[in-house]
Amino acid sequence: xxxxxEKVTIDALLDKAKGxxxxxxxxxxxxxxxxxxxxxxxxxxxxxxxxxxxxxxVAMILTTIYADSESIEAALLxxxxxxxxxxxxxxxxxxxxxxxxxxxxxxxLGRIHFSTDNEYLIEYYKKIIVGMSEDxxxxxxxLADRLHNMRTLWAIPEEKxxxxxxxxxxxxxxxxxxxxxxxxxxxxxxxxxxxxxxxxFYDIAEKLNKTKVERDRTVNEMMKEVSDLLNExxxxxxxxxxxxxxxSIYNKLDRGKKFSDIYDLLAIRILVNTEQxxxxxxxxIHSKFRPLxxxxxxxxxxxxxxxxxxxxxxxxxxxxxxxxxxxRTYQMDEVAENGIASxxxxxxxxxxxxxxQNTTEQKLQFFKSIMELSQDKMSSEEFINSVxxxxxNNNIYTFTPKGDxxxxxxxxxPLDFAYKVHTRVGETTVGAIVNNNIVPLDYQLQNNDIVKIxxxxxxxxSKEWLNIVKCTQTKNKIRGYFSKNEKEILMERGKEALEKExxxxxxxxxxxxxxxxxxxxxxxxxxxNMDELYLDIGNGKYSPITVIRTVFxxxxxxxxxxxxxxxxxxxxxxxxxxxxxxxxxxLASCCDPVYGDDIIGYITRGNGITIHRSNCHNLAMMEExxxxxxxxxxxxxxxxxxxxxxxxxxxxxxADIIQQTSRLNVNVDGVKVVSKDQYNVYQxxxxxxxxxxxxxxxxxxxxxxxxxxxxxxxx
Numbered sequence: 001x002x003x004x005x006e007k008v009t010i011d012a013l014l015d016k017a018k019g020x021x022x023x024x025x026x027x028x029x030x031x032x033x034x035x036x037x038x039x040x041x042x043x044x045x046x047x048x049x050x051x052x053x054x055x056x057x058v059a060m061i062l063t064t065i066y067a068d069s070e071s072i073e074a075a076l077l078x079x080x081x082x083x084x085x086x087x088x089x090x091x092x093x094x095x096x097x098x099x100x101x102x103x104x105x106x107x108x109l110g111r112i113h114f115s116t117d118n119e120y121l122i123e124y125y126k127k128i129i130v131g132m133s134e135d136x137x138x139x140x141x142x143l144a145d146r147l148h149n150m151r152t153l154w155a156i157p158e159e160k161x162x163x164x165x166x167x168x169x170x171x172x173x174x175x176x177x178x179x180x181x182x183x184x185x186x187x188x189x190x191x192x193x194x195x196x197x198x199x200x201f202y203d204i205a206e207k208l209n210k211t212k213v214e215r216d217r218t219v220n221e222m223m224k225e226v227s228d229l230l231n232e233x234x235x236x237x238x239x240x241x242x243x244x245x246x247x248s249i250y251n252k253l254d255r256g257k258k259f260s261d262i263y264d265l266l267a268i269r270i271l272v273n274t275e276q277x278x279x280x281x282x283x284x285i286h287s288k289f290r291p292l293x294x295x296x297x298x299x300x301x302x303x304x305x306x307x308x309x310x311x312x313x314x315x316x317x318x319x320x321x322x323x324x325x326x327x328r329t330y331q332m333d334e335v336a337e338n339g340i341a342s343x344x345x346x347x348x349x350x351x352x353x354x355x356x357q358n359t360t361e362q363k364l365q366f367f368k369s370i371m372e373l374s375q376d377k378m379s380s381e382e383f384i385n386s387v388x389x390x391x392x393n394n395n396i397y398t399f400t401p402k403g404d405x406x407x408x409x410x411x412x413x414p415l416d417f418a419y420k421v422h423t424r425v426g427e428t429t430v431g432a433i434v435n436n437n438i439v440p441l442d443y444q445l446q447n448n449d450i451v452k453i454x455x456x457x458x459x460x461x462s463k464e465w466l467n468i469v470k471c472t473q474t475k476n477k478i479r480g481y482f483s484k485n486e487k488e489i490l491m492e493r494g495k496e497a498l499e500k501e502x503x504x505x506x507x508x509x510x511x512x513x514x515x516x517x518x519x520x521x522x523x524x525x526x527x528x529n530m531d532e533l534y535l536d537i538g539n540g541k542y543s544p545i546t547v548i549r550t551v552f553x554x555x556x557x558x559x560x561x562x563x564x565x566x567x568x569x570x571x572x573x574x575x576x577x578x579x580x581x582x583x584x585x586x587l588a589s590c591c592d593p594v595y596g597d598d599i600i601g602y603i604t605r606g607n608g609i610t611i612h613r614s615n616c617h618n619l620a621m622m623e624e625x626x627x628x629x630x631x632x633x634x635x636x637x638x639x640x641x642x643x644x645x646x647x648x649x650x651x652x653x654x655a656d657i658i659q660q661t662s663r664l665n666v667n668v669d670g671v672k673v674v675s676k677d678q679y680n681v682y683q684x685x686x687x688x689x690x691x692x693x694x695x696x697x698x699x700x701x702x703x704x705x706x707x708x709x710x711x712x713x714x715x
Contacts (some may be wrong), residue, residue, distance in 0.1 A: 025069035074102035105138030180306035181339030189247035490538030584608025596691030
């Protein structure tokens with residue numbers, strides 16, 4: 001059975017784009033097509049077609065949602081970096097920075113393959129997030145690319161079909177939903193169901209076909225009655241029957257409904273000119289057809305996060321059938337079907353990309369919340385659960401007493417609500433009133449609850465709140481409050497300990513704090529200011545005596561802070577100590593030695609031997625207690641390292657860095673931007689197998705054009 005639709009040509013694409021684009025934009029699209037055609041020459045898809053038909057089809061899908069010319073150019077070029085002999089420089093020379101950035105973003109999204117294995121899944125989400133943070137259009141192009149791949153999914157083996165279909169339902173369809181692109185979302189869902197559960201899909205399709213004639217007759221009669229009614233009241237309108245997607249019917253059946261009970265199989269949509277007409281039409285329809293209680297939704301006054309606006313009502317129509325009716329303006333319909341792209345296309349050639357970015361920033365709280373999630377350090381498991389629970393699931397909408405909408409995940413509590421209003425409101429919460437009733441702080445909020453938060457400026461958070469709140473962001477804010485307070489306590493403790501040691505050693509505190517001495521301490525210990533020094537003493541990173549020694553050069557003993565090798569607590573098997581058996585051995589956290597490094601042992605008091613790298617600057621102060629050590633033949637599986645990565649740009653390259661580490665099978669514990677002046681500097685905490693594995697990682701990172709140097713950190 002052939003599944004391929006009529007082949008798209010460049011003329012058909014230009015003809016479609018002509019409807020909403022200028023001549024110079026069409027010229028650029030033609031250039032992109034010719035460039036891609038030349039680059040893909042001789043390449044074929046698994047369907048047997050020439051490769052160029054795929055980018056053409058993706059571009060055509062984008063015209064149906066009125067994507068801008070840069071998106072269409074990028075769609076035509078989206079595989080040239082990955083599959084052809086083409087560099088970013090060449091692409092930029094022909095099509096400029098923006099289009100190249102879009103193509104590069106889509107290429108990166110395609111490189112990591114989704115798997116149900118958590119490690120891969122988190123990397124995949126991170127890619128989506130980083131791509132999203134650069135430009136929303138990357139995601140839109142990726143969705144169109146995936147839709148065309150789904151249309152030709154018959155060409156790949158069944159096992160792969162199922163994997164791709166699952167990926168669509170778990171990641172791509174929810175993304176299309178949150179971007180408000182109904183057209184792409186519903187086709188993706190139907191295609192995914194067809195390959196994931198073919199029996200169910202064809203069973204529903206068959207039932208729909210059997211009832212089609214009866215349904216169409218009923219819907220047409222209802223449409224005529226409603227249309228006559230609106231004409232009587234002089235409301236200009238357009239009315240159409242609405243096909244229900246197979247996937248949405250499957251969802252209802254899956255929740256235990258019978259096929260005969262799915263009343264929105266009979267559905268009509270009414271399009272009018274103004275918002276006022278929407279409400280007038282609703283009143284007129286309700287005056288003749290009795291509405292079903294609790295089925296009315298006003299998404300015009302309260303739009304969904306993805307900008308969707310419409311009035312929904314279910315009425316008892318002709319012959320007692322239930323009809324779901326949607327009433328919206330023509331512009332609302334554009335946005336509902338085509339998402340944010342159509343929002344600016346509708347504005348007739350204003351600065352498209354700027355308008356699109358503004359709309360995105362205002363409306364896509366969804367992606368902002370993902371961005372915030374990804375910046376917090378959490379395990380793969382936590383991250384995925386947060387994304388699935390808080391971002392991809394149905395949220396609830398609650399209200400402040402003034403009527404402002406606060407969107408929260410299901411299961412959220414008044415504390416989540418308070419922190420969403422403002423962190424300060426959250427921190428000073430003492431109670432909550434929901435729908436005029438006092439409720440406990442662990443009360444689970446429901447859709448449409450009106451929530452009033454009682455505060456007291458002297459109140460502060462309780463650690464118990466961490467067990468009550470639902471949102472990851474709220475938890476992080478509460479943790480942040482305590483870590484900030486704890487930080488202040490540690491700084492105070494560090495300063496006290498330092499001054500106590502100075503008095504004990506009978507050194508002048510005034511002398512110690514001279515400007516040149518402070519400067520010397522900061523330079524020697526490579527820290528930025530004295531507050532950081534006190535914190536390091538308070539949390540045990542440096543002992544007061546180490547700090548004093550940098551100024552008064554005393555031969556005082558320091559017990560270095562150390563940590564065991566992750567593999568086991570008994571680490572003597574990893575290290576051979578000359579002439580000594582059965583002694584406790586641990587790795588120094590200041591220089592993080594890994595298997596294969598030149599190492600030296602330092603005898604501590606009561607804490608066995610700490611292993612340092614030979615070039616660790618802390619050893620300069622401890623020479624007389626050093627012993628010769630070497631690595632054994634049984635290394636641990638993972639060693640922690642800290643890397644500093646210097647770039648020559650202030651663009652965000654976290655995506656690339658994560659991708660390189662993932663490719664080399666390096667586990668990353670965290671990456672952060674530590675300096676954002678003229679150039680970004682990143683610090684990465686990672687686990688490697690040995691020195692060779694580490695050097696390979698550093699070499700691969702240095703190959704990237706934007707990375708000028710990679711160094712191991714010694715603290």
